[in-house]
Amino acid sequence: MAVDPVVYGASDRQPRGDYTRAGADYTCPQDYDSYTAVDHDTYRRLYARQAALLPGLACDEFIAALPSLGASDHIPRFEEINDRLRKATGWEIVTVPGLIPEVPFFTLLANRKFPVTDWIRKPEEFDYIVEPDVFHDLFGHVPLLFNPVFADHMQEYGKGGLKAHGLGACEQLSRLYWYTIEFGLIQQQNGLRAYGAGILSSSGELQHSVQSPEPQRLPLDIERVMRTRYKIDSFQQTYFVINSFQELFDKTAPDFTPVYERLQGLHDIAADARLAEEEAIQH
Template sequence: MQDMSKYTQEDLWVWRTLFTRQKENIPGKSSQAYTDALEHMSPVLNAEEIPNFKKINTWFENETKWKLEVVPGLIPVQDFFQLLAQRKFCSSIWLRSKDSLDYLEEPDMFHDIFGHVPLLSNPIFSEFVHEFGKLGCQFLDDTEKLLQLQRLYWFSIEFGVIQEQGKIQSYGAGILSSYSETIQIHEQKANFLDYSIEAIIQKAFRTDIMQEDYYVISSFEMLFESLKKLSLVWNKELTEV
């Protein structure tokens, strides 16, 4: 449970600094859907106050029905899929220290809330995340398929980019919560690959470095359709066993 009284002035400074810096950084670099969603959520998600999960959950009741689920950190992958299938998004309630403002390997509240939560108010994207969780729940005992879904999550929800009006823009939370990675994408100092779910589910990733390869979509519908395609293939395999 989140106890707002436990946050310190340093926590507020860290949140305000990170939020303000990144909000000033992302114009022209983030997807229009993310930019619109962040603005839409401004009554409950802004630089002036540490996010109050109760307020955010109430706000979502009139939107896409998602809820924030407090977790201590990284949780078992099976639990993660089950929560997504219930429209519950996991979030830490701790904030990095002022001495560690930049890249963290383990996600903190700034990554979870600033990076992930705004797009959960986008109907198409949030439904993709929901269906992603539901597909994972069908294969909780299949280690290989869960690994493949983790790769899809990594290269879309965490580090996805989208082509908009001839420009590559970021929508993944791992990018949008990182000052330097947002700039790296904008300056195109990376490899941009055509989105292919077949390639993605076979591609290993590292969590300890800035990414080198990014998969480019043309719309969020593309994510949704590719997930449906994967579901059909996997469920066909089940019926043929």
């Protein structure tokens, strides 16, 4: 059964990836034999650069879990990661050819399966790529799936996504994903740290999000997040901060239906907006 690729955001550009390989649920086998020596070297260099930046910038849970990915000098085989991941939290990673639609994405998460793109960026895209590739998905997302609380949160997000789709509220829920799972910060005893995959897989954003005085950092407020637009082509100008993964789980566990109802008719908030009544977390 052929499936259609997903157009990213408002772009008319077709995403990469061979969608003829995908089944009805958008998963497919990892095409490991297609990786070239250049591909493996790109992964090795990306991993080495990011790993060197983590101390003092990434959260403790991420740093502790990163070795569970296994080899850092070549693209890992997904089944080898799954041997460890299933034992740790009951999750597994599944291969997808690229971005997939909302319902298949939410369905996979609800069943403790995380979709990982298997192609990797070209060397000339080393510093920035719009679409998530295998490095972003593996390095940025998968380590925290070894954390039991975060792993449970991801499954609940998937279940909530299926409900949001039925309520026409996927835009609001996608903003929650963006500002937590992709670009979230956490306050640890030793200071502010990153846990979002979009931050952890980007050398520039990792330093900007934690160290720069420019962006505003706000305590996580679900309704504020769901009203806030975001940008995909620049560093974030607003970050939302949690104090623990348990707080993230607890704040996202309730039924969001009343929240979606309250947000109807309210205007969106710009990604860089600074509201007078808000008290930002001091850098």
